[in-house]
Amino acid sequence: MTCSKAYGLVLLWELLQWGAFWAGLVLLEFSSAGGLVGLWAFGLLRALLYSFALLLADGRPQPVLARWVSMLCLLPPVFESGRMAIVPAVSGNVIGLVPDPGTVVLAVVSSTVACLAWELGFPDSDCNPGRKKENQKARVQLMRVVRYCRPDIFYLAAAFLFLSLGVICETFIPYYQGKVIDMLGAQFRHNSFSYAIGGMAFVSVGSSLCSGLRGCLFMCSLARLNKRMRHMLFHNLVQQDIPFFEENKSGSLTSRLANDVDKMGRSVALNSNVLLRSFVKLFGMLYLMLGLSWQLTLLSMAEMPLLVLLQKTYNTYIQYLKQLQDCQAHAKELASQAVASVRTVRSFGAEQQELQRYNEALERIHLMNTSSRSVSDVPSGPYVSAQCVTVGIKVAMLFQGRRLISSDQLSIGSLLAFVLFQKDMVSNMRQLVYVFGDMLATVEAADKVLKLLDRKPDQRESGELVPTTLLGRITFHNVTFCYSSRPDSPALKAVTLELRPGKMTALVGPSGGGKSSCVCLLARLYDPMEGQVQLDGHSLHCYKHQYLHQKVALVSQDPVLFSGSIRHNIEYGLQRCTLEKVQEAAKRANVHNFICTLEQGYNTGVGECGDQLSSGQKQCIAIARALVREPQVLILDEATRGMDVNTEHAVKGVLAGSVGQTVLVVAHRLETVEKADHIIFMEDGEVVEQGTHQELMAKKGRYHRLKEELFED
Ligand SMILES: Nc1ncnc2c1ncn2[C@@H]1O[C@H](COP(=O)(O)OP(=O)(O)OP(=O)(O)O)[C@@H](O)[C@H]1O
Numbered sequence: 263m264t265c266s267k268a269y270g271l272v273l274l275w276e277l278l279q280w281g282a283f284w285a286g287l288v289l290l291e292f293s294s295a296g297g298l299v300g301l302w303a304f305g306l307l308r309a310l311l312y313s314f315a316l317l318l319a320d321g322r323p324q325p326v327l328a329r330w331v332s333m334l335c336l337l338p339p340v341f342e343s344g345r346m347a348i349v350p351a352v353s354g355n356v357i358g359l360v361p362d363p364g365t366v367v368l369a370v371v372s373s374t375v376a377c378l379a380w381e382l383g384f385p386d387s388d389c390n391p392g393r394k395k396e397n398q399k400a401r402v403q404l405m406r407v408v409r410y411c412r413p414d415i416f417y418l419a420a421a422f423l424f425l426s427l428g429v430i431c432e433t434f435i436p437y438y439q440g441k442v443i444d445m446l447g448a449q450f451r452h453n454s455f456s457y458a459i460g461g462m463a464f465v466s467v468g469s470s471l472c473s474g475l476r477g478c479l480f481m482c483s484l485a486r487l488n489k490r491m492r493h494m495l496f497h498n499l500v501q502q503d504i505p506f507f508e509e510n511k512s513g514s515l516t517s518r519l520a521n522d523v524d525k526m527g528r529s530v531a532l533n534s535n536v537l538l539r540s541f542v543k544l545f546g547m548l549y550l551m552l553g554l555s556w557q558l559t560l561l562s563m564a565e566m567p568l569l570v571l572l573q574k575t576y577n578t579y580i581q582y583l584k585q586l587q588d589c590q591a592h593a594k595e596l597a598s599q600a601v602a603s604v605r606t607v608r609s610f611g612a613e614q615q616e617l618q619r620y621n622e623a624l625e626r627i628h629l630m631n632t633s634s635r636s637v638s639d640v641p642s643g644p645y646v647s648a649q650c651v652t653v654g655i656k657v658a659m660l661f662q663g664r665r666l667i668s669s670d671q672l673s674i675g676s677l678l679a680f681v682l683f684q685k686d687m688v689s690n691m692r693q694l695v696y697v698f699g700d701m702l703a704t705v706e707a708a709d710k711v712l713k714l715l716d717r718k719p720d721q722r723e724s725g726e727l728v729p730t731t732l733l734g735r736i737t738f739h740n741v742t743f744c745y746s747s748r749p750d751s752p753a754l755k756a757v758t759l760e761l762r763p764g765k766m767t768a769l770v771g772p773s774g775g776g777k778s779s780c781v782c783l784l785a786r787l788y789d790p791m792e793g794q795v796q797l798d799g800h801s802l803h804c805y806k807h808q809y810l811h812q813k814v815a816l817v818s819q820d821p822v823l824f825s826g827s828i829r830h831n832i833e834y835g836l837q838r839c840t841l842e843k844v845q846e847a848a849k850r851a852n853v854h855n856f857i858c859t860l861e862q863g864y865n866t867g868v869g870e871c872g873d874q875l876s877s878g879q880k881q882c883i884a885i886a887r888a889l890v891r892e893p894q895v896l897i898l899d900e901a902t903r904g905m906d907v908n909t910e911h912a913v914k915g916v917l918a919g920s921v922g923q924t925v926l927v928v929a930h931r932l933e934t935v936e937k938a939d940h941i942i943f944m945e946d947g948e949v950v951e952q953g954t955h956q957e958l959m960a961k962k963g964r965y966h967r968l969k970e971e972l973f974e975d
Contacts, residue, residue, distance in 0.1 A: 302339040309335035333373030341365050341549065368552060371563075372545045403708045407526055410491065414483035421479035422538065428472030429539055431465040433546040436686070438462035440679025480535045488527045495519055495715055503721040504787045505746040513595020518710055521590070525707035537697045540690045547683045547690075554676045554683075555666060561659050562684045564651075582634035587707065589630050593623035602871075652688065659684065721789055725804035732813055733798050734894035734924035736761035736784065740793035743779060753779040755947045756793065761895070761940075766925040768938035772968065775944040777928045778819070781899045784926070785816045797895070811835070815893035821884030823872030828857055829864040831872070832886045839890065847890035853882035895924045941965065 309332055342365060411418060441458040496519060507515075551559045600607055600616040607616055663680065666672035672680075743754040754776045761767045769777040782788050783795050786802050794801050802810060823831045832847060833839035844864060848854040856879060860866040872880045888896060929935055935955065942952045943965045950964050958965040 298339070298343060301342055305335045305339040330373055330377040333376060334369060337369035337373055338365050341368065365549075367556075368545065368549050371548065375544075376541065403712055406712060407708050411483065411487055413490070414486050417479050417483040417486070421476050421483065421535070424472040424476040424479065425535065425539055426542055428469050428476055429542045430546055431469035431472060433543055433550065434465040435462065435469065436679045436682035437550055438465060439682065440673075440675035440677075442675070443678050444673045444675030476535070484527045488523055491523045491526065491711065492519060495523060495711060498715055498717065501719055502717065503719040504782075505720065506717070508745075508747060511595050513598050514591045515714075516598070517591040517594050518714055521587070522707040522711045525587075526711050533697050536693060540694045540697065544687060544690050544694070547687050551680060551683050551687075554680050555663075555672055557666070558659055558662060558672075558680055558684075561655060561662060562687065564655055579634050582630055586627065586630040586634060589623065589626045593620065593627055596620050596623050656681075656684075722803045724807040724810070727800060727805045728809045729798070732894045733763040734761075734813075734922075735763045735798050736895060736924060736926075737796045737799075738780070738783075738793065739796065741783065741790045741795060742792040743783060743788065743790045745788075752791075753947050754783075754790070757944075757947070757949055758793075759942055759949055759952070761924050761926055763894075763924050764922045765939040766927060766937065767940045767942060768935045769926065769928045769942050769944060770935055770965065770968065771944035771950070774946075776947040777944055778899060779947075780944070781816065781818075781897055781926070781928060784895075784897060785814065786810060812891045813893055814895040814897070815888035815891050816897045816899065817881070817884045817888050818899050821872075821880055821887075823868050823875070823880055823883060825868065825870045827862075827865045827867055828860075828883060831868060831883055832864075832890055834887055836891065843890055844886075847886040848883075850889050851882045851886035853879065853886055856882075893923070895926070897926045897928075899928045943968070 438458055438461045442455070442462060445455040445458055499515065499519070548559065551562070596616075596619055600620065607613060659681070663672060663677040667674060667677060738757050738759045741754055741757045742752055744750070744752045757776070757780065759780075769780060771777055783790055784802075786795075789803065796802070797805065797810075797814070805813075824834065829841070829844055832844045841864065845854060848857055848864075857863055857866070868875055868880075868883075872883070875883070885898075927934055927938060935941060939954070940952065941955060941958055943950045943958065943963075945964060951958060951961065953961070959969070
């Protein structure tokens, strides 16, 4: 059975059923039997019967059909309960098994509109052949974001309660305004007038109070959601492998963390706020409008098809918004890169160039902004036609209203209330359309955030190995490695080498030979494509992450210090570290005396990225940071490059004194290399020759030649 047939059947059955029941019960004067409980029981029974019938007809109920049927069955008891609880005076009707025809019509209209709106925005059924895959994905994403809101359920429940109360109060404002007008026009009765004025004041104050509380609670849960999401995202981000950070620019990642998380939160807290508010208000108003005049209500419904036109325009706007997000992320990345490298920019006099690049990015943002605004704000074809039809409907309504007033079917106050309701209803419907569009846009942001959240690092997970004693024997077995950006040109080709425990090994060779790549593998920044890097006979990935990075410490070519104190930088990454240990490491790195000359000693700030220190001091602090871990394997990648001669000699002395440690030095300077127990010469990603300084010199091979070319400067 096709879906449209199923919908048709349900609707027909619904009408026949109500017609028969209503006529039967009214004829038998039995319509008030059962009360509210009876109405609920009857609704649930109908829902069950429908589910059973749908299962029989189709074998597998369509989700959209199931949603529609449940709303059809349950909305009448919900409406009647709400009416009884909030405005018993307005109803005056007796509740029974069958609600009054107005409520039935309202239930049919509301459930159809709600399901249609949901299906248009986030389709999930096969009934919609034109549905887009993206929209389905958007729905899944949205539901995921909703699930992330679970911890805020109490805040949200309270917010929804205030939302419903506020909207109901707001809906009744025009109703009481109409009543006041009627009182003024008709024979003045003080009590009724006071009642109408009091009612108006009550609903006005109630509406603003509830709206305030609702807004506050929604913002509160939004802030909590943002905090949680940022925490999770950052947690996942720092777990990612290094190639991920090479592929994704830091500007885009921080933009995900700051802007997209915020937009994602908005999709839930703010949009669902507006969405629910509009829905509740729309149906509340429909209810009151039907009570005032069903003819005028039907007339005002004619405006609905126009929303489809508006939806299309709004979808184009959303497309522009998506492009705008990417342009903003790009501009942010350019700005942060220029600011972070301001010294380089200044020293090359490249300010104008950077300005121009940033200006171009701003131009693109401006273009996207203008294009999106021209679609959303400038009157277009669909917009003008929508306005014309709206005016036409208003004129028709006034004529019909005039006719009803002359035939005493409507009072002037009721017509006024109706016009106010109608105006409000149109703006609510538009808001609904916009919110659906906006939800899709924010779901786009959610998509980026969720993709980042879902990303699992390509690198193998660390093992659990934490041996109490470690020799520090490092071996490379046939290691081949490529950077992901250059998969076809290996940086290391079947490299086999050994770093002996307690010995100092030097890696030398021309630039681009693969020395730093060996260091990166040793620090497990990357995993080899082929072969293994082993520590004491076990592959590096077998060791526990924290353990490995405590036992294998690296001082890289350009050590990075973090803004914070010197002490914070030396004990960086360690859980508990005493000041004595920090001082001891600083002494060994020959930087203690310098630190003592500073006014705040170890608590002195180093500035952003250590900018307030010389490069030699930065290197020494980086060495202290490595030494404080008491590593078994110490890697110095050109670590002595930025030091003056005195400091260099002092540090070398310290290193020479590190008995039992495996030391790997990547160096271009002869003094560093000559002292090494073992020298490995690397060129073009391969180990070309190895041995002691004397052996290699005697061999008169590549090392000898390089020494003559470079080391004798
Ligand atoms: N992040 C990277 N992405 C892509 N290729 C890289 C990357 N880092 C290095 N390479 C390439 O890998 C090869 C080996 O580089 P590596 O840095 O290991 O050489 P090196 O011997 O340490 O050079 P230097 O003495 O100049 O530091 C080079 O061809 C280099 O261009």
